[in-house]
Amino acid sequence: MLRTIQVYEIDASWDRFVSGHPDGTIFHQAVWRRIVERAFGHRPYYLAAAEEGGIRGILPLFEVKSRLFGHSLVSVPFGVYGGILAADPEAEKALVSAAGDLAARLGVDYAELRHVHANGYNLPTKDLYVTFRRPIDPDPEANFAAIPRKQRRMIRQGEKHGLASAFENDAVEALYDVYAESVRNLGTPVFPLRWFQIVREEMGEACRILLVRREGKVEAGVMVFYDRDVVMPYYGGARKDAFQYAVNDFMYWELLRRSAEEGRGVFDFGRSKKESGSYHFKRHWGFEPEDLAYQYILGPGKEMPNGSPNNPKYRLFIETWKRLPVPV
Structure with a gap:
């Protein structure tokens, strides 16, 4: 029977699954979890769809709290790729559902899944990146x-x-x-x-x-x-x-x-x-x-974040950063 679980201790089976998946990247691997935790302390929520025969899908997530970008779940921070890796539609659907439940429990504005290819669950999708x-x-x-x-x-x-x-x-x-x-x-x-x-x-x-x-x-x-x-x-x-x-x-x-x-x-x-x-x-x-398919699970009344440098919200910050000494 397929179950969705939170994985607290990443073992070799996780990375084996990532390496065997065509969309698997270094950002899905255990090493990226160690890097992000050590450097910034963001809390990880690593989800797996599994049964007795082993892993059928994974989703690495981090809770990120930012004054500028809000409260979110991101898969994964500082990585250009991320999101769900699944062996079949059942595992993919289970992980979408688990991510939605986690986002609601934590009260985040949104969960961002940095997919290479869109999944089939009609999630809001941003077309900003390639x-x-x-x-x-x-x-x-x-x-x-x-x-x-x-x-x-x-x-x-x-x-x-x-x-x-x-x-x-x-x-x-x-x-x-x-x-x-x-x-x-x-x-x-x-x-x-x-x-x-x-x-x-x-x-x-x-x-x-x-x-x-x-x-x-x-x-x-x-x-x-x-x-x-x-x-x-x-x-x-x-x-x-x-x-x-x-x-x-x-x-x-x-x-x-x-x-x-x-x-x-x-x-x-x-x-x-x-x-x-x-x-x-x-x-x-x-x-x-x-095209990259960055997809979102949105909190009640929330919209997809607009991280474009053309967003007026960020123009003052951009002009300020340009004038700061290096490093600051």
Whole structure:
């Protein structure tokens, strides 16, 4: 008989189920629970649909209380993917129901399920985000040829300016310096250094840091996640005065080139808001957008949250964040 339970101690069976599901990601795995708990203390509610034969579905949730964004359940915080993974419709339906019951019990404004693909239960769905993924050709030159001509020219420009890349996996502070400056300039809150240190510690070999230097100075960097054969550049940034060297194009090409040489299978360029700067950057690289289905279970009288930077509610905060020192 199928039961929905809250899982307090995550064992290997949870991660085995995630790894065996086509939509499973590192954000569904136990490691992300440890990271979020250690860094921010958000309370986890990990739900599983199970029977005597084992797990048939999972849903990782965290209770998040924010002055800016309200009281919510999120699957999962700081991850671009999340939501329900189910082996069959019965397990999926049971987890939707359990999430609704939990949301009502906690009195949250909403539960946000960051699905890659929408489920069939007519939940309110936001169409703000897309992701960009493409298979990696084993031949680095074939990957280079697949990049549109203008971006290939930018990559060569970076090479001519003497840019060089290397994995420096313990250089968390060097990465943080360029990341924090870059994100601050966009008017986005900067995560604390401790977040990056915890991510690196907990993920181990599934997390690497690629730095780009010019004449020894770090000009750009990206923290990269590895999940099965998927390569995901996740936290990246570059110094504004290095844009003249086409540093971002060079950095992502170097990561793609190295990934092909290592035999990786998929390059996941990650989430972007539709029509944003990062959206167009990835389109210019020849990647096609795939809609993400962020779905919601809403509290009584509540609406889907509007996290768009065009929301007047956030404009003052964005302009303020742009003017803050780095780090703050």
